[in-house]
Amino acid sequence: MRKIQWKRPRYIVSLAVAVALGFGLGATGWVFGESGHTITPLPSPSEAETRPRLVKIPDFSPIVKKYGNAIVRISDSDTKIVHEHQGFFNPFPKDSPFFGFFHGLPNYTPPEKEVTKALGSGFIISHNGYIVTAGHVVRGMHHIMVTLNNHHAYRAKVVGLSVHYDTALLKIHAHDLPIVQLGNSKNLQVGQWLLAIGMPFGLYNTVTQGVVSAMNRSLPHDNQYIPFIQSDVPINPGNSGGPLFNMRGQVVGINDQIYTNDGGYMGLSFSIPIDTAMRAVHAFERHQKVKFGWLGVEIQSMTPQMAQAMHLPEPVGALIAQVMPSSPAAKAGIKSGEVIVAYDHRPIYNVSTLPPLVGDTPPGRIVPIGILDHGKPRTLQVQVGEMPQKMLVAADQQSIDIRRLGVRVGTLGPKEQQKLGVDHGVLIQSVYPGPASFIGLRSGMAILSINQLRVTSPEQLAQLVKSLPANTPISMRIRNHHGSIFVVITLPTR
Numbered sequence: 001m002r003k004i005q006w007k008r009p010r011y012i013v014s015l016a017v018a019v020a021l022g023f024g025l026g027a028t029g030w031v032f033g034e035s036g037h038t039i040t041p042l043p044s045p046s047e048a049e050t051r052p053r054l055v056k057i058p059d060f061s062p063i064v065k066k067y068g069n070a071i072v073r074i075s076d077s078d079t080k081i082v083h084e085h086q087g088f089f090n091p092f093p094k095d096s097p098f099f100g101f102f103h104g105l106p107n108y109t110p111p112e113k114e115v116t117k118a119l120g121s122g123f124i125i126s127h128n129g130y131i132v133t134a135g136h137v138v139r140g141m142h143h144i145m146v147t148l149n150n151h152h153a154y155r156a157k158v159v160g161l162s163v164h165y166d167t168a169l170l171k172i173h174a175h176d177l178p179i180v181q182l183g184n185s186k187n188l189q190v191g192q193w194l195l196a197i198g199m200p201f202g203l204y205n206t207v208t209q210g211v212v213s214a215m216n217r218s219l220p221h222d223n224q225y226i227p228f229i230q231s232d233v234p235i236n237p238g239n240s241g242g243p244l245f246n247m248r249g250q251v252v253g254i255n256d257q258i259y260t261n262d263g264g265y266m267g268l269s270f271s272i273p274i275d276t277a278m279r280a281v282h283a284f285e286r287h288q289k290v291k292f293g294w295l296g297v298e299i300q301s302m303t304p305q306m307a308q309a310m311h312l313p314e315p316v317g318a319l320i321a322q323v324m325p326s327s328p329a330a331k332a333g334i335k336s337g338e339v340i341v342a343y344d345h346r347p348i349y350n351v352s353t354l355p356p357l358v359g360d361t362p363p364g365r366i367v368p369i370g371i372l373d374h375g376k377p378r379t380l381q382v383q384v385g386e387m388p389q390k391m392l393v394a395a396d397q398q399s400i401d402i403r404r405l406g407v408r409v410g411t412l413g414p415k416e417q418q419k420l421g422v423d424h425g426v427l428i429q430s431v432y433p434g435p436a437s438f439i440g441l442r443s444g445m446a447i448l449s450i451n452q453l454r455v456t457s458p459e460q461l462a463q464l465v466k467s468l469p470a471n472t473p474i475s476m477r478i479r480n481h482h483g484s485i486f487v488v489i490t491l492p493t494r
Helices: 008-022 061-070 276-284 306-310 328-332 351-359 389-396 414-420 458-467
Strands: 029-030 038-041 071-081 111-122 129-132 144-147 151-163 167-171 193-198 207-218 227-230 243-245 251-257 269-273 299-302 318-323 339-345 365-374 376-383 401-402 407-410 426-431 446-450 473-480 483-490
Touching: 061 071, 061 193, 061 243, 071 129, 111 193, 129 251, 129 276, 151 276, 167 276, 193 251, 207 351, 227 251, 251 276, 269 276, 299 351, 318 328, 318 351, 328 376, 339 351, 401 458, 407 458, 446 458
Parallel strands: none
Antiparallel strands: 029 038, 071 111, 071 144, 111 129, 129 167, 144 151, 151 167, 193 207, 193 243, 207 227, 227 269, 243 251, 251 269, 299 318, 318 339, 339 365, 365 376, 401 407, 407 426, 426 446, 446 473, 473 483
16 A cells, blocks of 8 residues: 655644743744743644645656567577387286276377576667677577567577676567667666566566666676666566666666565666666677776775775775786876776766776776875876776686576675685576576575585586586585575486
């Protein structure tokens, strides 16, 4: 039931203040002091002030009607060939009196079938079949199926996928398709209404709404180059990759993930800004690689204790821990121990603000960077470089999709190990339909062992899973914030 807030008349508030201050209320409606002198009359409430103020929720139906058909369901279809068995079927032994009734009946097995698993959502951006979705939705898939709202299904191919931006571009062979309208995520403001359309749990064109909760969020365990949009729009499994609309019906984000401890919706949803995602999409359309800006520095957070030790007025900015030799930062004269407080005329309040801005800068551009050197401000002109390919490859290897488990796992860093109280294991970054989701595994959990073998890295876990038998109960030790437990998982055929 919707709760309606009633605005109390002002004279009640004035009375409460008066009583709190020790004043008395006369019969004439005036407030008197202890000496009896008149202080001020109580205002008479107007009719408008005494009416209840209703909060009107906007009507989202025009957006749904106009763009709902441009939202697609993305699934992974695996075709299993089952050969027809030659022979006869009889469930009873020869000495059973019922053996004769079944003797001679053919043993029929369906020849082949296609098993489809729903994974996520996407949206069409061109009439000839280009579709945008989240990268983790299709990463590692072999048979991608795209199903339109009219239930027409198409095989899709991956044109390009960026792990850093968690964005993928798909292509299907179709024409005259409905498309969405793209907006500008930089114009979003906290408190504005948002609308999500997707396929949670495979339910077509499910609509949810909420507001912008925060901008430029940096999430743990995720790529530092995505300045996430935080909202309270309900996002559930299957919504990943679907569009986030503003009130003008423009796509301003790609729904990516939720924050949860138990798999339930907690009011914390995170979306990739459409401006960030389209950088990757435009590169894919031109069959080019995505280029990221690079300074060549290692940075860390500024704590109040660190600011005090470095004689800084406030704990703001990104503290430079190390400058790589021959990097753009080194060539510009930036040194370790200095603090970056501004980048391209934008303030840097904390360490997570800087990487998305640098990564979004075209390589070769000269950018002013504000520095605090022992508390003294100065501005340097730095020519941003291009992130080396070996660093991009290393970043891609930090997380791995293990399709046989149905999880995406990443490295369990020192902070996560300390938080969970372990010294080994891998972190579950996302779970999609499969054996892991069936037994209740969730993102944020750590896998410590499988088949009684210690897990030390994502790559090692992937190799262990490949070697395990199918259709056999296997023990797995899991750790979450409440403790460690053993679970039993059964893996499908390879």
